[in-house]
Amino acid sequence: MDHVNKRKKGKEAKVEIIIGTLSKHKKGFGFVIPETDTNGDIFIPHSGMKNAMNGDLVSVKLLPSWETERTREGVIQEIMKRSVTEVVGTFEKSKRFGFVVPDDKRINDDIFVMKKDFHGAEKGDKVVVKIERYPDKNYSAEGKIEEIISRNGEPGGDIKGLIRQYNLKKEFPAKVNSEAKKIPQEILEDEIIRRRDLRDQTIITMDGADAKDLDDAVSVKKLDNGNFLLGVHIADVSHYVKEGSQLDKEALKRGNSVYLIDQVIPMLPEALSNGICSLNPKVDRLTLSVDMEIDSKGKVVNHDIYESIIHSKARMVYGDVSDMLENDAADLKSKYEDIYEDILSMDKLAKILRKAREARGSLDFDFDEAYIKLNEEGIPISVETAERRVANRIIEEFMLIANETIAEHFFWMEIPFVYRIHESPSLEKIEVFKKFIQSFGLILKGNPENIHPKALNEILSSVEGKPEEHVVNTVMLRSMKKAFYGTECEGHFGLGVKYYCHFTSPIRRYPDLIIHRIIKEVLTSGLDVKRVKNYKKKTENAALTSSATERLAQELEREVEKMKKAEYMSYHVGEVHEGIISGVANFGFFVEIGNTIEGMVRVEYLNDDFYDYEASKYRLIGRRTNHIYALGDHVLIKVHSVDLQDKEINFTVADPKEIENPGV
Numbered sequence: 049m050d051h052v053n054k055r056k057k058g059k060e061a062k063v064e065i066i067i068g069t070l071s072k073h074k075k076g077f078g079f080v081i082p083e084t085d086t087n088g089d090i091f092i093p094h095s096g097m098k099n100a101m102n103g104d105l106v107s108v109k110l111l112p113s114w115e116t117e118r119t120r121e122g123v124i125q126e127i128m129k130r131s132v133t134e135v136v137g138t139f140e141k142s143k144r145f146g147f148v149v150p151d152d153k154r155i156n157d158d159i160f161v162m163k164k165d166f167h168g169a170e171k172g173d174k175v176v177v178k179i180e181r182y183p184d185k186n187y188s189a190e191g192k193i194e195e196i197i198s199r200n201g202e203p204g205g206d207i208k209g210l211i212r213q214y215n216l217k218k219e220f221p222a223k224v225n226s227e228a229k230k231i232p233q234e235i236l237e238d239e240i241i242r243r244r245d246l247r248d249q250t251i252i253t254m255d256g257a258d259a260k261d262l263d264d265a266v267s268v269k270k271l272d273n274g275n276f277l278l279g280v281h282i283a284d285v286s287h288y289v290k291e292g293s294q295l296d297k298e299a300l301k302r303g304n305s306v307y308l309i310d311q312v313i314p315m316l317p318e319a320l321s322n323g324i325c326s327l328n329p330k331v332d333r334l335t336l337s338v339d340m341e342i343d344s345k346g347k348v349v350n351h352d353i354y355e356s357i358i359h360s361k362a363r364m365v366y367g368d369v370s371d372m373l374e375n376d377a378a379d380l381k382s383k384y385e386d387i388y389e390d391i392l393s394m395d396k397l398a399k400i401l402r403k404a405r406e407a408r409g410s411l412d413f414d415f416d417e418a419y420i421k422l423n424e425e426g427i428p429i430s431v432e433t434a435e436r437r438v439a440n441r442i443i444e445e446f447m448l449i450a451n452e453t454i455a456e457h458f459f460w461m462e463i464p465f466v467y468r469i470h471e472s473p474s475l476e477k478i479e480v481f482k483k484f485i486q487s488f489g490l491i492l493k494g495n496p497e498n499i500h501p502k503a504l505n506e507i508l509s510s511v512e513g514k515p516e517e518h519v520v521n522t523v524m525l526r527s528m529k530k531a532f533y534g535t536e537c538e539g540h541f542g543l544g545v546k547y548y549c550h551f552t553s554p555i556r557r558y559p560d561l562i563i564h565r566i567i568k569e570v571l572t573s574g575l576d577v578k579r580v581k582n583y584k585k586k587t588e589n590a591a592l593t594s595s596a597t598e599r600l601a602q603e604l605e606r607e608v609e610k611m612k613k614a615e616y617m618s619y620h621v622g623e624v625h626e627g628i629i630s631g632v633a634n635f636g637f638f639v640e641i642g643n644t645i646e647g648m649v650r651v652e653y654l655n656d657d658f659y660d661y662e663a664s665k666y667r668l669i670g671r672r673t674n675h676i677y678a679l680g681d682h683v684l685i686k687v688h689s690v691d692l693q694d695k696e697i698n699f700t701v702a703d704p705k706e707i708e709n710p711g712v
Contacts, residue, residue, distance in 0.1 A: 065107050065125060066090065072102035074153035074694070080108050080122065088120055096123030099183045102154040103131030127182075134178045134194060135159055136213040139169045148177040148191070151213050153694065157183055165192030172200030174209040203426035207311055207608055214604045216306065218313050223294045228317040231288050233324050235332050239287075240357055246337070247359035250390050251281060253327050254364045254443050261305070261314070261321040262328060263555040265335070265360050266446050268393045275349065276342045276397045280450040281358050283325045284334040285554040286564040289316065300590060303597025305556035308608045309420050314556070321555050329363040336564055338450050338551075342397065346404025351453050355568065362387055369439035398442040401449055409502025409544040413525050418644040420612050428616040431643045447552045448543065456547035458567070459537045463575055464583035465566060466559040466591050468548045470531040470540040472499060477527040483664070484523055488516050501544040518628055519680025523666065533559050533591040533598075535584070558597075562590045610695040613645045617697050618690040624702045629681045632668060634661035637677050639685050639699055647697035649677075649685065654701065 072078035076094035108122040137148040147158040176195040183189040198205030251267040267279035306313040341350040371377040419434040494503040540548040554560040631638035636650040657670030667678035685699040
């Protein structure tokens with residue numbers, strides 16, 4: 049016994065104290081991500097939290113291996129720096145006090161508010177509470193109401209709350225608005241004279257019906273040698289947003305515009321984004337253009353980059369253009385007879401470009417996206433599959449080739465630039481994917497250590513239209529790495545190109561804006577050694593910041609979509625739908641129904657057997673019946689319940705007899 053105690057004491061002496069950031073789960077436990085230690089995250093049980101909050105910098109004492117079954121587990125010793133200073137939530141009150149229930153479920157405790165600190169907040173309001181005292185073993189956290197985001201029942205208040213929770217704001221600082229208001233909404237004659245004048249050419253915009261920030265316009269001509277001349281004309285935002293201005297600093301801070309169903313958090317004030325910068329029809333606009341001569345095989349044989357002025361002949365929407373090309377709509381052809389031939393040429397060129405892209409192995413995951421419609425009260429009244437028709441694809445192809453052309457041109461100039469990078473998938477992920485598709489009789493060609501996108505594209509082509517198409521697409525997509533911005537031209541694996549950047553959307557993306565600035569300076573005066581050094585720092589900062597803000601925007605967009613889908617399905621509990629299994633885990637499987645809505649069938653709802661999870665085969669299998677629920681399987685489900693707080697939709701497997709009460 050004494051020997052055992054001595055051995056334990058000896059081990060305790062070696063226990064490390066590790067500093068890191070706490071990532072807390074809504075159920076109360078969490079993980080600490082070490083600052084320097086590279087041996088992995090440390091699990092913290094609820095009992096070891098010591099009142100720490102999500103994002104806090106903490107010191108952790110690792111538990112000895114004999115005290116835990118986990119690889120690394122610890123308890124928080126000290127909260128070194130608080131991360132959360134304000135909390136977004138719903139205000140509840142009584143006569144003498146109130147409290148805020150946090151929207152972020154990783155903040156497990158309500159924030160107590162004294163009556164003198166209500167500051168006009170009423171029951172049910174969405175508010176921001178500033179923390180005045182952090183929780184300890186004896187007291188709850190205390191705070192005072194700092195901001196009323198929206199009143200109880202106010203349309204769009206739920207989305208406004210999420211926006212504020214992500215520390216984003218639609219409104220611009222006064223200094224930024226002041227600068228924006230001073231920008232002339234007319235173009236000076238001196239500026240027109242020094243640019244290439246394209247106002248007499250047939251140039252049009254083509255966007256969604258709801259779009260207001262039109263930052264790209266296109267033109268197509270058939271040349272005498274049989275080639276096409278494609279013009280891509282992009283709003284010259286950098287002419288108005290000067291380097292180092294308040295507008296520029298705020299645009300960099302935001303990094304991008306965020307689109308949230310019926311609300312937008314713009315990168316630039318409306319006077320610019322929807323005004324003088326937007327390529328609205330029938331008005332003069334300043335642009336940065338790239339003309340590309342493209343042969344019959346989709347190769348750019350010549351190109352020219354220059355500053356220009358355009359006068360858009362029409363503001364086309366995807367639906368109308370698609371109806372003309374797909375349905376031969378006579379009324380629309382008559383309405384747009386002046387530009388119909390140009391649209392036919394655009395369609396022909398886009399098909400050539402697409403064919404060339406597919407030949408080099410460019411991956412195109414054609415997954416459905418949701419189109420959510422809200423009524424005036426902000427309630428979702430329909431969730432449908434967003435259209436991606438021929439007109440959408442035309443603009444996609446034109447923007448892709450423009451971005452590629454610009455990136456290659458400036459790569460060879462060896463100047464600071466911001467590139468869009470998509471790295472090749474890891475060997476481990478490719479090996480898993482290769483093993484998975486063997487069950488369908490598919491063979492992945494090439495060396496897994498240096499896989500070519502063409503090999504993956506061949507797999508996508510081979511399953512197109514087959515029952516396994518969705519599952520193979522899904523698993524392949526999950527094998528991919530996320531794209532990001534960087535200053536080294538490392539290529540774009542998914543598109544199968546060596547050179548790629550984002551050039552075509554400077555109204556809503558900062559990387560596009562800063563490279564416009566660089567391009568224009570190269571075209572007019574060139575870059576000296578000092579400017580190269582200066583731009584090197586600025587491009588590195590822009591790439592890093594924009595990658596981070598893009599990830600944040602994507603997360604917020606997903607959360608808003610999840611929230612509104614859950615709300616929509618809360619009105620459809622009990623309905624039966626046919627769906628496809630879109631994910632499998634040890635606790636159940638996800639099912640996506642026809643309108644892109646996804647819910648979970650939990651293992652505890654599967655009463656016919658005990659199911660084991662086979663991760664390598666993406667499936668659950670019954671021990672007694674051998675019944676299988678696998679990724680890609682079609683399944684009939686019933687909407688069981690909806691948790692609006694956690695934005696979760698729960699399904700059960702439906703009896704085929706219940707199809708008498710199908711979903712709409």
